[in-house]
């Protein structure tokens with residue numbers, strides 16, 4: 001977990017790639033440590049609830065706006081292509097499939113990576129460089145349990161909930177657009193929308209959102225917790241949290257889509 | 265013969281090619297204040313971080329309150345850490361918590377099973393000891409450097425540790441506040457009956473708080489004794505230099 005001392009070791013490939021590999025390995029160790037240390041008995045519930053509030057509730061405004069606009073605009077932009085086939089009555093089902101299968105979880109995760117990831121990275125990073133993490137350790141409180149486990153768990157739980165919320169808001173945006181243009185009533189809209197969604201869609205989205213949440217929590221805690229000395233380290237921790245989270249989110253998205261499609 | 269609470273023999277620590285500690289011997293007796301003096305970068309902070317298990321030694325025996333730090337389980341280390349308080353050089357208060365929550369932190373999450381009333385009582389007692397009762401609801405960012413140091417000390421003594429490790433308690437403070445902190449260290453010693461190691465490069469602090477003084481030079485203790493013994497006329501040129509630069513206007517302090 002801690003940095004290797006600058007010994008005169010032979011490079012395995014090149015210095016830069018070696019550093020990346022070592023970083024990757026310590027990241028994997030960090031995840032393993034999480035599963036080793038995790039237990040509901042030692043979970044600091046008060047901090048966990050506080051983090052759920054920080055992560056979930058505080059992102060609500062931004063997520064509402066983004067979700068709503070996504071649904072509205074996506075509907076608007078899809079209309080002309082369907083109109084070409086005279087199939088604008090398919091709009092609700094097309095939009096709901098896109099939202100539930102892909103957009104809701106993805107949009108939520110990317111927003112959360114930006115907002116929550118940078119927050120956790122910077123917070124833990126500054127706690128590391130100002131020795132607050134050491135202070136916890138010497139006062140016989142295990143900082144990994146107190147800071148990392150609570151945050152990762154809060155992300156893993158909050159982000160799926162936020163994703164479903166995003167889906168609901170996006171559908172609302174879509175409905176408003178459809179209502180204004182085609183005068184479809186709410187019942188008909190919901191019927192069309194939900195008719196085309198399967199349990200596989202919901203299940204795979206849930207799993208995806210859980211993986212996204214876990215990844216964002218893990219990546220940003222790792223970056224912050226291992227920030228190197230100095231204020232530059234704090235900025236770097238916030239930055240790497242976001243960049244690596246988003247990168248991994250897309251990898252997971254591709255992976256889950258492949259697996260889900262093999263069940264269809 | 266007094267009890268030894270910390271016993272260190274032939275301690276070595278390097279960071280890569282940088283050899284910081286090169287054979288340290290140290291005894292801390294029950295109820296005394298030991299001052300460790302040394303230039304910046306000589307490894308004073310590293311030494312006390314080894315004592316509280318934040319850094320692992322490369323070689324040598326480190327015995328704290330009967331625990332051998334080279335063979336210690338996680339549970340034992342946690343138990344030991346409740347007995348060893350550490351006051352950080354830059355206070356290391358938790359930014360996101362109020363002063364009250366800062367001081368409550370070890371009570372709530374390390375000692376656990378204390379009632380709200382017992383916690384409040386303990387918090388009030390240490391805040392009174394450091395003279396900052398009025399800051400309870402404030403955040404660390406609203407306090408001055410000297411006040412933060414005091415709160416750092418309060419947070420450490422709230423669990424009644426047997427050993428206190430002060431990392432440069434007076435660094436970066438004005439002379440008057442320095443004297444106040446020195447008085448506080450002595451008061452804590454009297455009131456809480458702890459043994460302390462005080463790291464500093466401030467000779468006034470050493471003189472006021474130290475029962476014994478050790479000088480760390482080049483990774484080893486050059487000299488140990490009371491203040492007068494260490495800085496007597498036969499002191500080595502490096503120790504003399506240390507003394508003279510500290511009291512540059514008053515060489516016959």
Ligand SMILES: Nc1ncnc2c1ncn2[C@@H]1O[C@H](COP(=O)(O)OP(=O)(O)OP(=O)(O)O)[C@@H](O)[C@H]1O
Nearest residue numbers: 279282284302303304305306307308309310311353
């Ligand atoms: N975690 C670490 N990794 C690498 N080198 C370190 C580490 N901690 C300390 N050092 C090095 O060890 C040396 C001693 O550091 P230390 O912080 O103990 O000095 P100090 O005596 O406390 O100085 P000051 O009075 O300035 O606080 C320094 O050269 C520092 O660079």
Ligand SMILES: [Mg+2]
Nearest residue numbers: 308309353431
């Ligand atoms: Mg230091």
